[in-house]
Amino acid sequence: MAQLLVLADANSFYASCEQVFNPSLVDRPVVVLSNNDGCVVARSPKAKALGISNGTPWFQIQEQAMEDGVVARSSNYELYASMSARMMSIMGRFLPGQEVYSIDECFLRSPWGPNKTMEVCARMREAVLTGLGIPVSVGIAPTKTLAKIANHWAKDHPASRGVTLWSQTEERYGDQALASVPIEEVWGVGRRLTRRLQALGLVNALDLRQADRSMIRHRFSITLERTVLELRGIDCIEDQPDANEGKRSGQIICSRMFSQPITGFDQMSQALSVYSQKACRRLRHQGSLCCQVSAFCASSPYNTARDYISLHRTLPLPNPSDDPLIICKAACDALRDPFDPRASYIRAGVVLVGLVDKGDYQTLPGLEADQDRHGLGMVLDEVNHRFGAARVGIGYGGIRGQGKGDEDTGASWTMRRELLSPRSTTRWDEMAVVRAS
Incomplete structure (x- = not known):
């Protein structure tokens, strides 16, 4: 039996971190802004429902967003890194072979069959939610590329309760499961490749899976050929160094x-x-x-x-x-x-x-x-x-500046973060205060 790969990915991670230490934000639309409070880089589900897109300059939508009750926060990198480390530590206790792919997602390898893996992943998801307050979606599949797709399926289908086993999804929906995934949403297919693939009539993940692998390798690259094989259930993408510990070679x-x-x-x-x-x-x-x-x-x-x-x-x-x-x-x-x-x-x-x-x-x-x-x-x-x-x-x-907005120096040119929330997990003077009533 092929080993199952698990992709655990936090939902709206930056926005979720902001809500953990400020419960009043849970039912409100929250956006997190880029450096110098420039553009939207993360959105809570309620902010997404308002039609706010990532990359939108904040000054362009600020007036309407305030009317809609949107809460904006500066990027609190220190808080997010701390919460990420805690989240990865919890998930690493449930499954072996953890590979931290980014600040909010990691791959793990399951030594068990499908049913046992789903059970363990459900417990892992619950442990992160109760221990940190961060919601996580989990995709389970025989390859990393399919695990990514399964993970997005878990996010988009509430009936999955945050955990999707790809084999069950394929069994229920057949080819339609992959046909519903646009080509640009396939892991490893960027914007430039999307246009070229669409020109060949490859518009979704099913088209790419059924494409001739020799043609893909000849016209594109061996990397994209691996993606084709991964969509066919053949695990061929090697593990990479953890994103937190990764070594830059270039x-x-x-x-x-x-x-x-x-x-x-x-x-x-x-x-x-x-x-x-x-x-x-x-x-x-x-x-x-x-x-x-x-x-x-x-x-x-x-x-x-x-x-x-x-x-x-x-x-x-x-x-x-x-x-x-x-x-x-x-x-x-x-x-x-x-x-x-x-x-x-x-x-x-x-x-x-x-x-x-x-x-x-x-x-x-x-x-x-x-x-x-x-x-x-x-x-x-x-x-x-x-x-x-x-x-x-x-x-x-x-020379370090004064105040929680100055990370590097006291210079006037340092990054502006006027909407920065407290760094509750790393600064004694910014710890959250809880009062019993």
């Missing part, structure tokens, strides 16, 4: 939009320093070195008063490094010469390129890597872990 990027434009290089170098240190922290965490440092910044494409400016430059390092001093300096040097002090920049970022494993890097004597031998990175990590993020850093990157 590049590490840290990028943000500013809450207000930056005009001088002094401010830009402050931002680049902060982003470089964040990227270096990820680099150290996965035990890698980088060979090149890229930095970029851009003005607003919607500012008609000035021409659009986009700067991007990559500097090679003399030797692979994980030293935050070397990487911060390289990021600033990359944009120093092309920087236009008259322009107003609204975003910037740092990219660490050419990643190599620190333990495997070997070269000739005298050409060794510029590793962080003074241990500065480790000291920064330990201090920030003990006393909170951005308590210490390189240059301006170590």
